[in-house]
Amino acid sequence: MTTTPARGRPRDPALDTAILTAALELFIAQGISAMSIEQVAKRAGVGKPTIYRRWPTKERLVADAIEDLVGADIRWPDAEEIAATPPQQLVRRNIDAAARTAADPKFRALVAQIYGSAVTHPVLMQTYWTHYIAPRRELAIAMLQHAQADSAVAPDADLEVIVDMLAGAVTYRVLQPNPPNFRQMKRYLTAAYRQVGLLP
């Protein structure tokens, strides 16, 4: 989903979509270092100022473009919902969407490009982390704390490490030779959630 504009930019959903799509395609094909706003503008058929009015940097644009693919299908619960809903129910609600996303070849390509730039061009990882991963981790931690209160997760477990184990396993798995299809990915996610106590 396209998020709230960062600097009150005027909205034209069709234009936003064209720009985000062009950015995603270029990012997947070339990575963050090799791509430019100029290329995105050309591919989307707009002027560079049209992009800069919406996104202050290449990294903000690519972070939003990534999120457009990665976050589109998953219905993230908010803090109140997490407090009110059994964690296993929240996991079950999203497991098909998560498996579908993770089994998408575009997701593999994105993960490879994001990880690939984490050391040589760290500002992309930092930007995506700040805007999308960090808030989502807070929700995941809240869900795990709820599961701890229900005794499904050990009281002394390191919840940050558990979040890494879940996210790390999935991204590592999709980059291995023979990446899983949807059905295999769903079984995989089920096993991982079980391992940490988020599914019975």
Place this chain on the structure above:
Amino acid sequence: MTTTPARGRPRDPALDTAILTAALELFIAQGISAMSIEQVAKRAGVGKPTIYRRWPTKERLVADAIEDLVGADIRWPDAEEIAATPPQQLVRRNIDAAARTAADPKFRALVAQIYGSAVTHPVLMQTYWTHYIAPRRELAIAMLQHAQADSAVAPDADLEVIVDMLAGAVTYRVLQPNPPNFRQMKRYLTAAYRQVGLLP
């Protein structure tokens, strides 16, 4: 450690070291696609045939160079040792070396380059997987089976997924902003091993 020669190449440890060091530096700086055997030869001060006599492909050379850094400090147990030794003891024996390796900035850079090429240049991941990761996963699975027999790991746990959760968490963690130092990495590994039942 440098492994057994692949095609009975004549050994000159100093030459091997110079070639592997040059390959590792170029791989970290440029990635697998951009680097060439020619560049490695130049940097190591040898002729291209000297390299090709030892390594049939760029990917085999880089896989050995990676392993030289990643596998050097860790004492992998063999199958007999795994059968005879409590799993937690094997973990304790290697945890300092594993934390030291994972906290090394070179390790982060390597992981980023390996993951970064997993989709665009999959033959490197495939080569490293076949020669180094796959045999090591078998040992890890054997250790987890031993832990299952000791009731430290649940009898119905998916051991392949647990291996991914451990390796995935560490590699994901080192690519995040603010990567851990040795002390933090050791604590992190301890939490991850505890989570799967490989430490008390």
